[in-house]
Amino acid sequence: MEQSQIDSLLRGSERALGKAISIVEDRAPAQRELMKQVHAHTGRAQVIGITGSPGAGKSSLVNQLVKHWRRNGEKVAVIAVDPTSPFSGGALLGDRIRMHDHDADRGVFIRSMGTRGSLGGLSEACQDTVRLLDAAGYDRVIVETVGVGQSELDIMKTADTVALVLYPSGGDIIQAFKAGIMEIADLFVINKADLPGVTQLRAELEDLLHISGAPEHRRIVETVSTSGKGTDDVVEALKAHHGYLKDSGEKEERRNRQLESDVWRRVLERFREDAAPNVQNVMENAAGGDPYELAEAVYEQYQKGRK
Numbered sequence: 463m464e465q466s467q468i469d470s471l472l473r474g475s476e477r478a479l480g481k482a483i484s485i486v487e488d489r490a491p492a493q494r495e496l497m498k499q500v501h502a503h504t505g506r507a508q509v510i511g512i513t514g515s516p517g518a519g520k521s522s523l524v525n526q527l528v529k530h531w532r533r534n535g536e537k538v539a540v541i542a543v544d545p546t547s548p549f550s551g552g553a554l555l556g557d558r559i560r561m562h563d564h565d566a567d568r569g570v571f572i573r574s575m576g577t578r579g580s581l582g583g584l585s586e587a588c589q590d591t592v593r594l595l596d597a598a599g600y601d602r603v604i605v606e607t608v609g610v611g612q613s614e615l616d617i618m619k620t621a622d623t624v625a626l627v628l629y630p631s632g633g634d635i636i637q638a639f640k641a642g643i644m645e646i647a648d649l650f651v652i653n654k655a656d657l658p659g660v661t662q663l664r665a666e667l668e669d670l671l672h673i674s675g676a677p678e679h680r681r682i683v684e685t686v687s688t689s690g691k692g693t694d695d696v697v698e699a700l701k702a703h704h705g706y707l708k709d710s711g712e713k714e715e716r717r718n719r720q721l722e723s724d725v726w727r728r729v730l731e732r733f734r735e736d737a738a739p740n741v742q743n744v745m746e747n748a749a750g751g752d753p754y755e756l757a758e759a760v761y762e763q764y765q766k767g768r769k
């Protein structure tokens with residue numbers, strides 16, 4: 463991307479932003495230079511991850527949060543990571559319609575991000591997109607994912623605060639527990655609090671948190687995201703968690719941990735790019751065979767090529 467376009471992005475141009483996001487989504491080599499350029503302008507936004515099973519009401523909650531923050535004049539960006547589950551196909555269309563409320567509003571930027579074919583490419587693209595939005599001056603960046611796969615979990619780990627949306631219907635908590643999301647959630651939202659079963663769900667959740675020795679700062683909040691009831695409590699809890707992160711030094715710690723994994727992923731990504739021709743080469747001549755030997759052959763060829 464040209465310098466003038468990067469400057470536009472830093473001034474908040476949606477067009478420049480859209481173009482930059484396409485570059486990081488494609489994982490084209492140009493993304494490296496781009497990310498280098500914007501890096502110095504990141505670190506200001508509050509990144510909020512919202513996860514939970516399909517239909518839990520994540521988008522409805524996001525919608526309410528956007529409204530709330532817009533009323534305060536804050537700039538808000540939303541990345542909706544497409545649910546992998548085919549059951550959610552219909553709901554996605556719903557997302558578009560509901561989120562359409564904000565389309566004309568210049569202070570809101572909404573982007574859907576698909577599960578691309580490339581290995582692990584989604585979480586990388588998503589992390590970089592968060593940084594672009596941060597650099598473009600968005601105060602809050604919300605990332606919505608369905609809590610299922612490893613790449614969603616990776617995406618959530620890069621957020622400052624992770625909210626897990628649950629709703630009264632059996633099996634929800636256990637699923638989250640299995641997927642490893644319970645451990646990384648900072649805030650629990652019991653949505654659809656207008657439906658029966660809330661008291662029981664809260665009791666189950668409190669038990670689980672108690673058993674797992676969860677730290678004090680993890681709060682439980684009830685919402686009805688279709689009406690907006692409880693949104694203020696979510697906002698308040700997010701604010702409290704952000705304060706806790708700063709005061710306890712955990713924000714610093716998390717950022718440092720993030721830095722190392724970021725360096726790793728960039729090294730690996732670069733290696734994947736560089737070794738791709740060797741893999742292709744070796745695979746062309748491999749009629750079946752032993753993966754260990756083939757990998758060895760790739761590595762040998764790669765090293766020879768570097769001499």
Ligand SMILES: Nc1nc2c(ncn2[C@@H]2O[C@H](COP(=O)(O)OP(=O)(O)OP(=O)(O)O)[C@@H](O)[C@H]2O)c(=O)[nH]1
Binds near residue numbers: 518657
């Ligand atoms: N009764 C009730 N229904 C709700 C509430 N919040 C959301 N819903 C409904 O639940 C359905 C799913 O809501 P979404 O906000 O699309 O849920 P989601 O978690 O984003 O769904 P996916 O993105 O498909 O995983 C919609 O029909 C909403 O109207 C609530 O608080 N109470």
Ligand SMILES: [Mg+2]
Binds near residue numbers: 521522553557
């Ligand atoms: Mg949704």
